[in-house]
Amino acid sequence: MGIPRLLVVDDDSEMRSMMTQFFQQNGYIALPASSENEIRSHLTSGRIDLILLDVMLGDENGVEICARLRREQDVPIILVSALSADHQRMAGYEVGADDYIAKPFNPQLLLARVRAVMQRARRTPSLAYRRRTRTFHFDGWVYDGKRDEVHSPEGYLVSLSQRESALLKVLLANPHIPLTRDEIAAALDVTGETDKPEAQGRAIDMLVGRLRSKIEANPKDPQMLRTERGVGYVFTADISVDEDA
Amino acid sequence: MGIPRLLVVDDDSEMRSMMTQFFQQNGYIALPASSENEIRSHLTSGRIDLILLDVMLGDENGVEICARLRREQDVPIILVSALSADHQRMAGYEVGADDYIAKPFNPQLLLARVRAVMQRARRTPSLAYRRRTRTFHFDGWVYDGKRDEVHSPEGYLVSLSQRESALLKVLLANPHIPLTRDEIAAALDVTGETDKPEAQGRAIDMLVGRLRSKIEANPKDPQMLRTERGVGYVFTADISVDEDA
DNA sequence: AGGTCAACGTAACATGGCGTAACAAAAGCG
DNA sequence: CGCTTTTGTTACGCCATGTTACGTTGACCT
Numbered sequence: 388m389g390i391p392r393l394l395v396v397d398d399d400s401e402m403r404s405m406m407t408q409f410f411q412q413n414g415y416i417a418l419p420a421s422s423e424n425e426i427r428s429h430l431t432s433g434r435i436d437l438i439l440l441d442v443m444l445g446d447e448n449g450v451e452i453c454a455r456l457r458r459e460q461d462v463p464i465i466l467v468s469a470l471s472a473d474h475q476r477m478a479g480y481e482v483g484a485d486d487y488i489a490k491p492f493n494p495q496l497l498l499a500r501v502r503a504v505m506q507r508a509r510r511t512p513s514l515a516y517r518r519r520t521r522t523f524h525f526d527g528w529v530y531d532g533k534r535d536e537v538h539s540p541e542g543y544l545v546s547l548s549q550r551e552s553a554l555l556k557v558l559l560a561n562p563h564i565p566l567t568r569d570e571i572a573a574a575l576d577v578t579g580e581t582d583k584p585e586a587q588g589r590a591i592d593m594l595v596g597r598l599r600s601k602i603e604a605n606p607k608d609p610q611m612l613r614t615e616r617g618v619g620y621v622f623t624a625d626i627s628v629d630e631d632a
Numbered sequence: 633m634g635i636p637r638l639l640v641v642d643d644d645s646e647m648r649s650m651m652t653q654f655f656q657q658n659g660y661i662a663l664p665a666s667s668e669n670e671i672r673s674h675l676t677s678g679r680i681d682l683i684l685l686d687v688m689l690g691d692e693n694g695v696e697i698c699a700r701l702r703r704e705q706d707v708p709i710i711l712v713s714a715l716s717a718d719h720q721r722m723a724g725y726e727v728g729a730d731d732y733i734a735k736p737f738n739p740q741l742l743l744a745r746v747r748a749v750m751q752r753a754r755r756t757p758s759l760a761y762r763r764r765t766r767t768f769h770f771d772g773w774v775y776d777g778k779r780d781e782v783h784s785p786e787g788y789l790v791s792l793s794q795r796e797s798a799l800l801k802v803l804l805a806n807p808h809i810p811l812t813r814d815e816i817a818a819a820l821d822v823t824g825e826t827d828k829p830e831a832q833g834r835a836i837d838m839l840v841g842r843l844r845s846k847i848e849a850n851p852k853d854p855q856m857l858r859t860e861r862g863v864g865y866v867f868t869a870d871i872s873v874d875e876d877a
Numbered sequence: 878a879g880g881t882c883a884a885c886g887t888a889a890c891a892t893g894g895c896g897t898a899a900c901a902a903a904a905g906c907g
Numbered sequence: 908c909g910c911t912t913t914t915g916t917t918a919c920g921c922c923a924t925g926t927t928a929c930g931t932t933g934a935c936c937t
Contacts (some may be wrong), residue, residue: 445838463752470751473738480744493718499725507708507730507752548913564679587893590915592700595894597914607896610779616794616894616923793923835883835925841886842924852886861884861933 392416394429396449397441397467409494423452431461435462442468442479450478457483463508467492472519482596523559526611526623528602530555537602550575551598558612560623568592582615595620596628636750639662639674641694642686642712651684654739668697673805680707682750687713687724695723702728708753710746712737763866767874768804771856772851773847775800782847795820796843803857803867812864813837 393415397403403419410417419436420426422444429435438456442449445524453464464478471489479487485504490495522532527540535552537545547555555576557566566574568591599606638660642648648664653751653789655662663680666689674680674711700710701783711724716734724732731750733742768775772785780797782790792800802811809817813836844851856869 413657473741477741477744479750480741480748483748485748496718496725497721499722503725503728504752507749541839550914581916588916592895593897599896614794614895726936833926834887837885838887840923844886859885 390414390416391436392418392434393501394418394426394435394438395436396420396422396426396444397439398444402441409482409499413498416614423447423455426452428537430460430462437463437465437501437508439465439501440484442470442475450482450484450590453479453484454482458483463504465504489514521628523626523628525559525626530559532556532559539602545601546600547598548630550594551601554594554598555602558620559626560628562624565615565618565621575620591620608622635667635681636681637679638746639663639665639671639680639683640721641665641667641671643687643689643692645665645688647686655743668692668700669806669809669857671701673696673802675701675705675707682708682746682753684712684746685729687711687715687720695727695729698724698729699727702847708749710749719724758773768871770804770869770871775804775825777801777804784847790846792843792846795839796846799843799851800847801841804871807867807869810866811861816864 393410395406395410395417396405397406397419398421400421407417409417418429420429431621440449440453444452448469449466453466455526456462456464461486465486465488466484467488467490468475468479469490476487476489478480485508486500488500521532523532528537529538535547535549537547537555539545553575554571555619557571568587571591572587595612596606599609600610603611613620613621613623613624614623638655640648640651640655640662642664643666645666648666651663652664663674665674670683671683685694685698689697694711694713697712701707701709708730709728710731710733712733712735713720713728716736717773717857720736721732730753731745733745766777767778774783775781778793780792782792782800784790798820799816802816815833816836819831840857841851844854844857848854848856856867858866858868860866
């Protein structure tokens with residue numbers, strides 16, 4: 388992944404250079420910025436791993452900027468502010484900030500919190516990343532997520548129906564998490580229509596059964612797509628994801 | 633994804649129930665726990681989305697627990713503590729906590745920070761979710777913790793029901809510790825619906841009996857899964873664990 | 878020792894979830 | 908329009924799990 392690249396946004400130039408210097412000494416690449424426009428230009432022109440965003444920026448407002456950025460980007464943001472009242476902090480979290488740090492701060496503590504947020508965010512693919520094609524490998528099977536088909540460990544090509552393929556996608560997105568039939572149904576209904584509350588028969592059971600019959604070595608004793616009695620179904624398999632182009 | 637499931641770890645029972653209630657009122661499933669063992673049993677027996685971990689837990693230490701858990705699991709952890717000095721906070725971040733919150737805290741602010749951490753963690757892709765496979769050996773038996781089956785010392789394959797397998801997992805996670813029926817039931821109930829205080833029949837007895845009939849050489853005189861009259865059950869056996877790759 | 882009683886083991890039964898075969902309805906497709 | 912493929916429904920039976928009932932065990936008392 389390389390050296391983490393931080394964007395330090397503050398309207399006080401002294402503060403800005405102090406902070407950038409500090410981070411550079413600690414092994415980061417720190418770039419200064421002082422306005423929303425500068426932030427955006429950095430975001431579009433290069434990789435930014437985390438933004439340290441001052442809340443009071445002359446006539447601009449860090450919280451609002453954060454809100455706007457969040458609507459478009461997934462980049463981690465830590466708000467920094469002299470305003471430390473609870474309702475102000477909450478406003479920050481409200482708009483999607485990953486952390487909120489009061490000024491004056493202990494630089495070492497700031498470092499620690501930057502690391503904490505990045506540690507969590509590093510494993511998170513950015514929105515842009517997520518758009519790429521992902522190929523899933525599980526238990527010898529290969530599913531490219533585009534075509535409605537899977538390759539068996541022995542190399543056979545098994546074709547799935549659209550619904551089966553969609554189900555597989557849902558399962559792969561939620562490994563090791565038991566999903567209720569309702570959750571599965573909701574995930575499959577691309578309609579986006581808010582939850583129709585109740586009442587669907589055994590359609591999911593059948594769907595699961597059919598997928599099992601195609602991808603389980605022994606459908607009677609499923610190893611990957613397992614039943615959680617009284618709950619729903621879980622996909623248990625080690626999955627690895629290729630993010631290749 | 634379902635309702636977020638939090639684990640509230642505090643040794644003060646009043647604090648614990650206050651917090652769990654609060655989170656439940658805010659739409660979360662909150663499970664109480666008070667020791668590292670309980671945490672582990674929850675982690676092995678069900679899905680936990682975030683752990684709120686008090687730093688001072690009687691004779692245990694939340695920071696150390698956090699460090700240990702981090703080495704094995706990726707579950708988000710927020711440390712909660714009355715110790716708010718910078719070096720104490722940093723120690724928390726140092727061991728991989730996602731956030732560190734000082735007591736007393738504003739509940740709404742706590743909520744906001746829980747949301748912030750989860751929002752980031754929720755997107756954690758399957759990449760990070762390499763299932764840790766641990767193989768348990770006890771008394772000649774082998775249990776891989778993944779399939780619902782055990783290998784007898786003689787090499788026979790004995791298949792367990794899901795419930796039996798889950799029970800075995802709980803027992804293996806708590807060797808030599810007498811577990812009450814309620815504790816076992818709680819550990820088995822992935823339902824997360826917080827403790828319905830009362831009233832469950834002899835289901836656990838039956839479950840224990842059935843497991844015994846499968847893994848005890850002489851079920852009438854159990855050597856591993858013993859009864860603690862008036863208390864519950866204990867698993868006494870030398871267990872060794874393979875953390876295979 | 879013998880007696881008492883609660884705790885426990887377990888056989889027998891009850892229940893309800895789930896797999897699935899068979900059928901029916903939709904959706905493609907020429 | 909028929910024919911095929913996919914998807915949903917119904918019905919039936921199995922079996923995991925829980926409950927009940929009764930016999931046994933063991934701790935405690937006198």
